[in-house]
Amino acid sequence: MDISEVRERIVAAADELYNAKGIQAVGMDELRSVAGVSLKKLYAEFPSKSSIVMAVLEHRHKSWTEGLDATVQQAGGPRERLLAIFDYLAGWFCQDSFRGCGFINSFAELGAISPDVAEYARKHKESFQEYVARLAGEAGAPGYLAPQLAILAEGAQTTAAIAGTSDAAGQARQAAAVLIDAALTAD
Amino acid sequence: MDISEVRERIVAAADELYNAKGIQAVGMDELRSVAGVSLKKLYAEFPSKSSIVMAVLEHRHKSWTEGLDATVQQAGGPRERLLAIFDYLAGWFCQDSFRGCGFINSFAELGAISPDVAEYARKHKESFQEYVARLAGEAGAPGYLAPQLAILAEGAQTTAAIAGTSDAAGQARQAAAVLIDAALTAD
DNA sequence: TTGCAATGAGAACGATCGTTCTCTACTATG
DNA sequence: CATAGTAGAGAACGATCGTTCTCATTGCAA
Structure with missing residues (x-):
């Protein structure tokens, strides 16, 4: 799995989830689950939730x-x-x-x-x-x-x-x- | 302090705070502090935060x-x-x-x-x-x-x-x- | 085969939230 | 004065959040 593909999957999943439920209502664990990546990969790609929001x-x-x-x-x-x-x-x-x-x-x-x-x-x-x-x-x-x-x-x-x-x-x-x-x- | 005055003060404070910072960003303790009522009075008047939001x-x-x-x-x-x-x-x-x-x-x-x-x-x-x-x-x-x-x-x-x-x-x-x-x- | 680096799952941690509970101090009535 | 009841301050509780850490497992190079 390419590293930029990981980014895309995270951002795409976050986009859908944040749109559907609101940003604050979606935890990192739910995002990790929907994006299909490990929590470690998630934090290797983004330093924090707010950086995901900006992305x-x-x-x-x-x-x-x-x-x-x-x-x-x-x-x-x-x-x-x-x-x-x-x-x-x-x-x-x-x-x-x-x-x-x-x-x-x-x-x-x-x-x-x-x-x-x-x-x-x-x-x-x-x-x-x-x-x-x-x-x-x-x-x-x-x-x-x-x-x-x-x-x-x-x-x-x-x-x-x-x-x-x-x-x-x-x-x-x-x-x-x-x-x-x-x-x-x-x- | 009249009981309906308590309600008004809570709702007025919540209105200002929720407008200024967003609903989820304002905790019950901050609301209690700004409204100038005790937490007990607050929960005597409203059963939950969501009922305050509706009010x-x-x-x-x-x-x-x-x-x-x-x-x-x-x-x-x-x-x-x-x-x-x-x-x-x-x-x-x-x-x-x-x-x-x-x-x-x-x-x-x-x-x-x-x-x-x-x-x-x-x-x-x-x-x-x-x-x-x-x-x-x-x-x-x-x-x-x-x-x-x-x-x-x-x-x-x-x-x-x-x-x-x-x-x-x-x-x-x-x-x-x-x-x-x-x-x-x-x- | 052996050692090592990387990965994944999930526990752990500290903070914060909504809500409840405790305990102290005061008030009012007899 | 004594006592029962009330109210306030804030500790406590369970849940959840963002973030980090542990550790077992894997894949790979020597």
């Missing part, structure tokens, strides 16, 4: 961002690319494993007692805002549109997570279309 | 809903009442103690392992959605407007919490105005 956040950021960009790239024009953000959300919300944005959740759970977690969550959201701003810029929209769309996307995530209804993405998409068209015709 | 959620729901309604009632017309939602959010975000919606946070922290917490968070959001729907109905707006505004409000909360910028309320308010006007002229 999970990095992994989440990478896969989420890549998934979003893949969906956006498939869309036709600049306007459709902005709307594709919400198509990506819709597909995400439909997954059985969806239990809200992992960054919002980890921020809520650990943000107040772990500056690292708080900062990483902030950077993830900042990166998303910049991504939306770039798409909006390519569409020729005024600067105020991107924060509005980002807020819609955030709201769709928490609404879908708590209410358990996945149509929040569709409602957010319709609202986004209105905001986009209003912004594009306002010049 | 805090009830208290939060009541004060948040009342505060929102008070702000809304001060607004002039139906359209202004819808926008007043975001004025209430703006004032909330500016408070030093603001650290995100307590229901989103408690859902993220305990929703997966406590059905009671998950259900209460869902009911709180449901109640907010119904409130927005009532205001939108009084404004003569079509049915799709209220979920859109609710999503905007949710998104403003998490954006303000994580990014730490309180202007998410203003951005959401501007987006809400666009959505409201578009919905009201769409008939």
Whole structure:
């Protein structure tokens, strides 16, 4: 078993478990069991639980961002690319494993007692805002549109997570279309 | 010291502490110390920590809903009442103690392992959605407007919490105005 | 075969948590 | 004054957590 494969298995198992049950509710022994590695290997790979948490956040950021960009790239024009953000959300919300944005959740759970977690969550959201701003810029929209769309996307995530209804993405998409068209015709 | 005053002090202290540090990060001893009651009184009033959590959620729901309604009632017309939602959010975000919606946070922290917490968070959001729907109905707006505004409000909360910028309320308010006007002229 | 380094399973440890129990001191009524 | 009852401070308890340690076992090189 390769050493980097061990890392991947640990991070993948931690990602699933932390998403499903919350970070603090998952002990190292349960993680060891699900990942299928010994406790010694686990601590040889990561110095502490908090370092695993940070690795999970990095992994989440990478896969989420890549998934979003893949969906956006498939869309036709600049306007459709902005709307594709919400198509990506819709597909995400439909997954059985969806239990809200992992960054919002980890921020809520650990943000107040772990500056690292708080900062990483902030950077993830900042990166998303910049991504939306770039798409909006390519569409020729005024600067105020991107924060509005980002807020819609955030709201769709928490609404879908708590209410358990996945149509929040569709409602957010319709609202986004209105905001986009209003912004594009306002010049 | 009246017995109901003891309850209030416990719930008030728990509300502050849970909001500031997260629920799981606050032990019963710290709560006892801040509330200024003995551990015996604490357990005479509440059978367990989870019952305190539920009492805090009830208290939060009541004060948040009342505060929102008070702000809304001060607004002039139906359209202004819808926008007043975001004025209430703006004032909330500016408070030093603001650290995100307590229901989103408690859902993220305990929703997966406590059905009671998950259900209460869902009911709180449901109640907010119904409130927005009532205001939108009084404004003569079509049915799709209220979920859109609710999503905007949710998104403003998490954006303000994580990014730490309180202007998410203003951005959401501007987006809400666009959505409201578009919905009201769409008939 | 023999010795050695590495591995795995799980016990052990210290800390902390929620909860209960003990014991002391005070209060109030006869 | 005496005594029964109450309340407070904090020790104690069992459970669980993150982390480390032990030790038997394995695979491999000489």
